[in-house]
């Protein structure tokens with residue numbers, strides 16, 4: 001028999017995440033307006049919740065033997081509807097540290113991962129540069145092996161947690177390939193500065209690496225095989241963006257439904273006016289479609305994250321695009337109340353937009369999905 005319901009242990013994780021979100025809801029407006037600082041109460045609540053243990057492996061204090069993409073996905077679903085700041089803090093602990101999980105030396109893993117899993121230190125992943133975005137292979141940061149160690153030179157831009165992370169997982173060019181190194185935030189030559197504020201404020205900054213020297217033991221994975229680690233990270237965490245998008249869309253729909261039920265025009269609740277009913281119905285339908293694809297893709301990613309990557313990309317594409325459509329309709333349903341600065345719906349409206357850009361912009365995801373489809377066709381799978 002095919003099981004379409006989320007198993008109980010994942011429902012419990014989503015409830016845990018919702019409870020955490022509920023505890024910080026009173027500071028959510030303030031936290032979600034922060035772009036150059038981490039909200040201390042939100043971070044403390046994340047620490048106390050123990051939920052960051054979902055993003056590190058069991059051998060280093062994690063909740064499960066391996067990081068479980070479905071667990072991360074439902075946790076983000078539980079957080080994002082209340083606070084994008086909380087969601088980002090949680091997700092970045094995994095996104096920034098997964099290369100250590102997969103490619104760190106035992107000493108690096110023992111040093112960093114338990115602290116990441118307790119949210120005692122913040123993690124960051126530094127791929128994007130002032131020029132290189134989707135086309136990451138055009139990046140210009142270099143990693144050079146010398147007698148003194150690995151010299152890292154370049155600039156990273158739009159890096160989440162920049163200025164607040166304890167370490168940066170940096171992708172750079174090494175010879176003919178690309179490698180990943182772990183650069184502690186206190187390394188000599190590393191400096192950060194805030195990025196321009198975006199429509200949904202997010203802790204973002206540039207990371208300047210001015211001939212930073214780190215020991216060879218800071219190398220993550222094999223020299224020249226850096227994209228393997230980047231892909232592994234995306235394979236586990238990309239689908240969790242879809243989880244966050246579902247949480248956001250659900251919160252928006254709840255807000256619009258409440259409003260459309262309470263407010264009357266032309267002698268009837270808005271929800272009974274045909275065009276408004278259609279906006280609500282289409283939104284619920286979009287949400288449930290996205291939810292099914294997301295849970296299914298995350299469940300696939302549990303078994304074999306890399307093989308499931310096209311499905312994770314589909315879920316991220318479908319759910320982030322659906323969240324954009326849903327929250328836009330919800331603003332429409334709420335009329336002038338949908339436009340009030342820092343109201344729940346207005347914050348959700350702004351928070352939805354970057355989700356179609358980061359961790360694979362929609363157009364770039366479509367290219368990857370189509371490539372996987374034609375590869376399967378060529379291999380006779382379809």
Ligand SMILES: Cc1cc2nc3c(=O)[nH]c(=O)nc-3n(C[C@H](O)[C@H](O)[C@H](O)COP(=O)(O)OP(=O)(O)OC[C@H]3O[C@@H](n4cnc5c(N)ncnc54)[C@H](O)[C@@H]3O)c2cc1C
Nearest residue numbers: 125126127128133134158159160202354358359361363364
């Ligand atoms: C909130 C936020 C947090 C972020 N956090 C991090 C982080 O922690 N670490 C990090 O390294 N980066 C981070 N980024 C950067 C993010 O990864 C990039 O914004 C993203 O990769 C897209 O790159 P870009 O913005 O340079 O857009 P571009 O690559 O310039 O793309 C612009 C447009 O062109 C389209 N496009 C690009 N290439 C193609 C193609 N081949 N075919 C068709 N269309 C194409 C894109 O889909 C997009 O619509 C963050 C960004 C945001 C907004």
